[in-house]
Amino acid sequence: MKNQVPALYIHIPFCDSICSYCDFPKMLSCSSFQDKYIDKLIHQLENIEQHNFETIYIGGGTPSSLSVPQLDRLLSFIAHKFDYTDEFSFEANPENLNLEKIELLRRYGISRVSLGVQTFNKDSLHLLNRKHTKEDVVTCVKNLQQCGIENINLDFIFGLRIEKFSDYLNNIRLAFKLGVKHISYYALQIEKGTKLYAVPEIRKDSDELADDYDYIVNKLAEYNYQRYEISNFCQRGFESRHNLVYWNNREYYGIGLGATGFIDHYRLVQTRNIKKYIDDVDTFASRTYEDKNEDEFNFLMLNLRLEQGFNLSEFKRVFKKDFLQVYQKELVDLQNDFIIDDKSVRIRPDKFFILDAILVDLLHFEKE
Ligand code: SF4
Known part of the structure; x- marks a missing residue:
């Protein structure tokens, strides 16, 4: 079901x-x-x-x-x-x-x-x-x-x-x-x-x-x-x-002009064209399947925006691997940016303003 x-x-x-x-x-x-x-x-x-x-x-x-x-x-x-x-x-x-x-x-x-x-x-x-x-x-x-x-x-x-x-x-x-x-x-x-x-x-x-x-x-x-x-x-x-x-990377319907939904691993984006939205049967501008890698990327990007960060056991349950092992190399350089205990990982309170830069170093994506 x-x-x-x-x-x-x-x-x-x-x-x-x-x-x-x-x-x-x-x-x-x-x-x-x-x-x-x-x-x-x-x-x-x-x-x-x-x-x-x-x-x-x-x-x-x-x-x-x-x-x-x-x-x-x-x-x-x-x-x-x-x-x-x-x-x-x-x-x-x-x-x-x-x-x-x-x-x-x-x-x-x-x-x-x-x-x-x-x-x-x-x-x-x-x-x-x-x-x-x-x-x-x-x-x-x-x-x-x-x-x-x-x-x-x-x-x-x-x-x-x-x-x-x-x-x-x-x-x-x-x-x-x-x-x-x-x-x-x-x-x-x-x-x-x-x-x-x-x-x-x-x-x-x-x-x-x-x-x-x-x-x-x-x-x-x-x-x-x-x-x-x-x-x-x-x-x-x-x-x-x-x-x-959203920040917990859970699913949601997005209805209306330009709205985004996230269901069954699909990112569903509706058109920004009002005439198309009103007149067409298919109003989606894109439907993109997000694989496990993208899911992991979003999980980290969104959860690390939260003061409480994320739970290590939750990461393991969802992605079937150990966060501290997988990101061991990156965490050496970023050790002053995170608070890591045996349960959770979160951004240090004084590092929130540079969160984007930290994520670039953690996830290796291109800066815009
Ligand atoms: S123009 Fe943009 S910011 Fe201003 S009221 Fe409309 S949606 Fe909000």
């Missing part, structure tokens, strides 16, 4: 405006496309035989940019067809998640909301082409809490040249004051095809980024947000259960 797939991801690609740094599969909101898109999503979801998941995640894009009737249609379909045991997450932007939509989320069982905030600094928000204000975030968090959704994440970005430690401190302090349980803090990436690609100097250099990261990790810990993944911090018990499925 087929194993239960633990997670279901559903992608909503629409955004009311496009942020200057964004490389995700997304497009400007367009009402006529949105209705057809939801038809197609529902059609694909209907074809999933499994009904129970540990976690369901609606991400984007900006799921909260859908209208109330569109959201109602999608969420009611999901709530009737699927059940979850651990977490049902919804991504939103503070400026378009009004009280009416929050009540809808509550009604259909959403248990966690992740808000795209990036910073509370007004000038930085302008540079990033974000459309919300600090006040929008405060109102949105309070509305969510009043409606009974306490499990809230705020997404932040660091590394803009104009931002100082004091900006990061303001962000963390306000999140804490609002009673937010989870914070993601990502380094700004300058991606090809984005507006910021033309002005790479807008981002700090790698030494400055390392200092910023250090400061942020320490400040978050002072405010009781413990790092559990390289970019994710929370109060005890509020880890993102859905993202842990």
Whole structure:
């Protein structure tokens, strides 16, 4: 019998405006496309035989940019067809998640909301082409809490040249004051095809980024947000259960434009072309079989992002070999980067910022 797939991801690609740094599969909101898109999503979801998941995640894009009737249609379909045991997450932007939509989320069982905030600094928000204000975030968090959704994440970005430690401190302090349980803090990436690609100097250099990261990790810990993944911090018990499925290299369905799934050793990537997604029967851009070597590579790459690393006996159970023996040679050179005991392997807390370089040396893959 087929194993239960633990997670279901559903992608909503629409955004009311496009942020200057964004490389995700997304497009400007367009009402006529949105209705057809939801038809197609529902059609694909209907074809999933499994009904129970540990976690369901609606991400984007900006799921909260859908209208109330569109959201109602999608969420009611999901709530009737699927059940979850651990977490049902919804991504939103503070400026378009009004009280009416929050009540809808509550009604259909959403248990966690992740808000795209990036910073509370007004000038930085302008540079990033974000459309919300600090006040929008405060109102949105309070509305969510009043409606009974306490499990809230705020997404932040660091590394803009104009931002100082004091900006990061303001962000963390306000999140804490609002009673937010989870914070993601990502380094700004300058991606090809984005507006910021033309002005790479807008981002700090790698030494400055390392200092910023250090400061942020320490400040978050002072405010009781413990790092559990390289970019994710929370109060005890509020880890993102859905993202842990990814980091533990477990299986998941990925439904929607540009979404990726991982089932039965196949990495399934859907098209990023909206017309093709809506009109075609086969919406996959690629289906790639991942053999044991790739599986091992992903296992290490993903699990080592976690503060707790991975269990040596789990590695042996999955790959039928001993990690310490197989990587004996590499571990001699990397001994100062890992903490290894008789049970587990993890990255030293002060080495997280250079995780990519450590992985290159451990796994011998080409740096981009
Ligand atoms: S960062 Fe989020 S809100 Fe901004 S364009 Fe990308 S998907 Fe849309």
